[in-house]
Amino acid sequence: MKRRTALVLALVPLLGACAAPLPVPEPEAVPAVAPAALESVQVDRVLTDLHAVLDDADAAGVAAAGAEDPGAARTAAVDTLGARAYGPAEQIRQAQYLLAATTGADALTTIPSGAQTVVDPATTTWPRVLMVVTDPSEDLQAPLLLTLVQEDPRSAYKLWAWERLFGGVELPATTLPGVGSDPVPADGGTATLTPEETIDQYVDVIAHGTESEYFDGFTDTPLQQRIAEQRSAWSAAVGQGTFTETYQPLDTGPWALATADGGAIVVGGFGGLTTLTLADSTLKVADPATTTLLGKDTITKNLNLAWTVTVAFSVPPAGSTDPVTVLGAEYALVAASGE
Amino acid sequence: MLSRVLASLLCLLGAAAIALGVASATVWRSSDTLAATASASGYLVTDPGVLDLAADEVTVTASATGPVTIALGRTADVEAWVGEDEATRVTGLATLTELTTEAGQGVSATSSPTATDAPSESATDTASATESPEPTDSATESADPSATESADASATESGDDAASGEDGEAAFADPSGSDLWLTEATGDGRATMTWERTDGRWSVLVAAASGDDVALTLTWPQEVTTPWLRPGVAGGSVLLVLGIAWWALILVRSRRAVAGVGAAGWFGHARDVLGSGRPSRAPSPTEGTTSVATAAESAAVPPVAFSAGRRAALSAVSASDTSVAPGATAGGLEQPPAAAGEPGPAEATGPRPSTAAQPTEILHVSADGAPMTRRQLRELREREERERAELAAADRHGRRPRPEPEPEPAATPGAPQGTGPAADTAGPQPGAVEWPRVGTVRMPERTASSPETTARVWPATAFGRAAGSDQAAPDQAVPDRAVPDRAVSDRAVPARAVPARAVPETPVPEAVTGRDTSDQAELDREAARTGLRRALDRAMRRKPATPPVAWSPLEASGETPEVPELPEPPAASSPSADAWRRAWGLPGTAPGANHDQGEEKR
Structure with a gap:
């Protein structure tokens, strides 16, 4: 009996040794700093898919002019586009599909597929913002700054806006895409201005020009000059009538990512509404885009024009006395109506 | 008797240890993958760390009826995607084939703020969309739809999220195609991904x-270790070799003991071994019985001869000239008996059994994978020569009277008995019958397994030559190969090398004695190991004077006579430099001028 017990006692640890302990998961600790939200392969995939969708939608949008029901065809094109674009980008593109009826594919802004810079967000929350600087397009147009936004975990990164970069501007240094750039909340960040302040103040500058108290806070740009030119042209044309302009930031955005030095790249947009009221006169509209959107070239009573403008800023880090650099903008007439 | 049992036991233990060691690495080897499964309905999410639970590489396989998706992403992203929905979490291993799962809802909190955010945002969206940009409705007919559309879209999306959070599986979303995933795999019924x-x-x-x-x-994948393979095989081999060596020792001793009674002797014994070994391939009962009758050990020997390594084979083989035959160089060793065989009829039968034994021997050597060393061959040859001389001398008197009582007393009575029957009954007849058979049987086997080209090559190979010589009359075939010459020339090689390299005034004796002693020591060691001490002793006694080795004089000259003569200061480097120069065909060690030239050329 004693012997058997001894035998069992000797065997038990042997048997125990035979069964290796099951491995246990050893997860890494949750990182203190959020990793880049997108690996480069994911960025590539997103951009590839974006361009695939753009190509499809653009082809449909341009072809819509010849369709039996151009309106429905255009709507279908916009629906297609909706998979990868929303907000001002979708609006502007939709208007361009309309313009394509008269001017063809030239009406569409070329969005080059090559990316020379990727600013990847480092975050675990939503919405997430991805910024991409494209290569210069084939027709030597300026490179575009694309802003893609993922609103929530289950939606895709959608193109929110593109801006043509002005000649001579330099994009502020950002951290490598593998590391990721911190997202800047609309009302926060370490730059001299929060993104919301930036867009609000710039709208003020656009609306009031040199009279704006923020005029010196931004670099002068071709955008301001163009808006000023338009303004003077319309006010001259309206003669005895009235001419009003209102500008208001868009409801979505602004989006911002931190730069390496603590500043921010802010992308925002605003809508402009130009209202002309004629007094006992007719006005012949020369601008092809306006006439196309309007559907006629002569107005007798009034004219309402809706603009969508998207702007990219480089806001210097807190403590800097430099003005906010306007990196680029896209300015498009998206709707026109009048009698 | 006890020692035999112990020796056998040792062999058995060794074999068993080897077998166990091999089995531990083959049959009993644990699986080299660890595969664990979990199943659930709805979403199945692995916890962080589960993917690299058991190895750095994992193959994820998912199966379902219909399309199934595996999506891989950062844990935070995956949890955020799942959001408030019910999901089954995979937390670890339950057993080696099962994963533990935990039903969970709203895996992480990170997604909840966005979930709540989204509706409010979209609400303001729609509100502002209607409110702000267009006080005059007519202005933005075309712009309007898009604005409301996008707002609607986001509203419905977030609405879906909220709904799915509340209703559980009410709204099941397909994870495929999300930008969150680093990689994903989708398949119909089954999807696989490696990570x-x-x-x-x-x-x-x-x-x-x-x-x-x-x-x-x-x-x-699991890294499977085989910790018992090496120790098992190594230890087993040691035991086996020890056992075999013990057996060999026992046999040698018993032979000595039996010598006076008329044992078969080395020659006869070896033949017995070979003879009784052969039946396993081509049964010849007569041989088997004779061998059992002639020597008591022979019954025990065959297994040793067959299973054992080269040493056992040697002990059997070294006695019989036949074993030497297989190799190309060894083939020459056949010749002497054949040449000696000419004089008498006894000799004519003599070589026969030897050739008859060849096939088995060929198998032996090739199976062992241990061809005989040159020294062993030499020893064999020398013994052969001696025996031949004895035979030649004995021929005049009759069949191997064996005048010398000296080294091999066993051979005297044994030879007539062992070789006699073997030559008369087993030797020539089975040999003659078997040869073609063995040859024809085996050759096709080889050729069949090899492509035609190699089949054509075969005749040129050692095996083919052996077979060819067998088909021809052994007496004829053998002299053709004047291998002894080759062997001699082989040995002459160092001698030839000497004048080429060595400095004339080499103190030869030093080198010779040095080599001799080392040679002797080696031979002794070998003799001790094989238990063939006496045979080797004889062989050594007859060994011709060893020619000086090519390189030893060089070393000697480097030490003694040359150094003072050399003008160059670095005495130590001069021999090597000299050798180097000679190797490159430059003038040898000579005056400084030459030396310099050599260096300049270099």
């Missing part, structure tokens, strides 16, 4: 498009 460990926290989300049951299998 290599990467820094960070990663998870997979598995779901059938329909939301039905889905099974997830994680397969990790």
Whole structure:
């Protein structure tokens, strides 16, 4: 009996040794700093898919002019586009599909597929913002700054806006895409201005020009000059009538990512509404885009024009006395109506 | 008797240890993958760390009825995607084939703020969309739809999220195509993905498009160690060799003991071994019985001769000239008996059995994979020569009277008995009958397994030559190969090398004695190991004077006479430099001028 017990006692640890302990998961600790939200392969995939969708939608949008029901065809094109674009980008593109009826594919802004810079967000929350600087397009147009936004975990990164970069501007240094750039909340960040302040103040500058108290806070740009030119042209044309302009930031955005030095790249947009009221006169509209959107070239009573403008800023880090650099903008007439 | 049992036991133990060692690495080897499965309906999400639970590389397999998706992403992203929905979490291993799962809802909190945010945002969206940009409705007819559309879209989306959070599986979303995933795999019924460990926290989300049951299998490669293979085989081999050596020793001793009674002797014994070994391939009962009759050990020997390594083969083989035959160089060793065989009829039968024994021997050597060393061959040859001389001398008197009582007393009575029957009954007849058979049987085997080209090559090979010589009359075939010459020339090689390299005034004796002693020591060692001490002793006694070795004089000259003569200061480097120069065909050690030239050329 004693012997058997001894035998069992000797065997038990042997048997125990035979069964290796099951491995246990050893997860890494949750990182203190959020990793880049997108690996480069994911960025590539997103951009590839974006361009695939753009190509499809653009082809449909341009072809819509010849369709039996151009309106429905255009709507279908916009629906297609909706998979990868929303907000001002979708609006502007939709208007361009309309313009394509008269001017063809030239009406569409070329969005080059090559990316020379990727600013990847480092975050675990939503919405997430991805910024991409494209290569210069084939027709030597300026490179575009694309802003893609993922609103929530289950939606895709959608193109929110593109801006043509002005000649001579330099994009502020950002951290490598593998590391990721911190997202800047609309009302926060370490730059001299929060993104919301930036867009609000710039709208003020656009609306009031040199009279704006923020005029010196931004670099002068071709955008301001163009808006000023338009303004003077319309006010001259309206003669005895009235001419009003209102500008208001868009409801979505602004989006911002931190730069390496603590500043921010802010992308925002605003809508402009130009209202002309004629007094006992007719006005012949020369601008092809306006006439196309309007559907006629002569107005007798009034004219309402809706603009969508998207702007990219480089806001210097807190403590800097430099003005906010306007990196680029896209300015498009998206709707026109009048009698 | 006891020692035999012990020796056999040792062999058995050794074999068993080898077998166990091999089995531990083959039959009993544990699986080299670890595959664990979990299944659930809806979403199946692995916890961080589960993917690299058992190895750095994992193969994820998902199966379901219908389309199924495996999505891999950062754990935070996967959890955020799942959001408030019910998901089954895979937390670890339950057994070696099962994963533990935990039903969970709203895996992480990170997604909840966005979930709540989204509706409010979209609410303001729609509000502002209607409110702000267009006080005059008519202005933005075309712009309007898009604005409301996008707002609607986001509203419905977030609405879906909220709904799915509340209703559980009411709204099941397909994870495929999301930008969150680093990689994803989709398949109909089955999807597979491999993943290599990467820094960070990663998870997979598995779901059938329909939301039905889905099974997830994680397969990790396992590094399987075979800790018992080497010790088992090594220890077993040692035991086996010891056992065999013991057996060999026992046999040698017993032979000595039996010598007076009329044992078969080395020659006869070896033939017995070979003879009784052969039946295993081509049964010849007569041989088997004779061998058993002639020597008591022979019954025990064959297994040794066959199973044992080269040493056992040697002990059997070294006695018989036949064994030497297989190799190309060894083939020459056949010749002497053949040449000696000419004089008498006894000799004519003599070589026969030897050739008859060849096939088995060929198998032996090739099977062992241990061809005989040159020294062994030499020893054999020398013994042969001696025996031949004896035979030649004995021929005049009759069949191997064996005048010398000296080294091999066993051979005297044994030879007539052993070789006699072997030559008369077993030797020539089975040999003659078997030869073609063995030859024809084996050759096709080889050729059949090899492509035609090699079949054509075969005749040129050692085996082919052996077979060819067998088909021809052994007496004829053998002299053709004047191998002894080759052997001699082989040995002459160092001698030839000497004048080429060595400095004339080499103190030869030193080198010779040095080599002799080392040679002797080696031979002694070998003799001790094989138990063939006496045979070797004889061989050594007859050994011709060893020619000086090519390189030893060089070394000697480097030490003694040359150094003072050399003008160059570095005495130590001069021999090597000299050798170097000679190797490159430059003038040898000579005056400084030459030396300099050599260096300049260099």
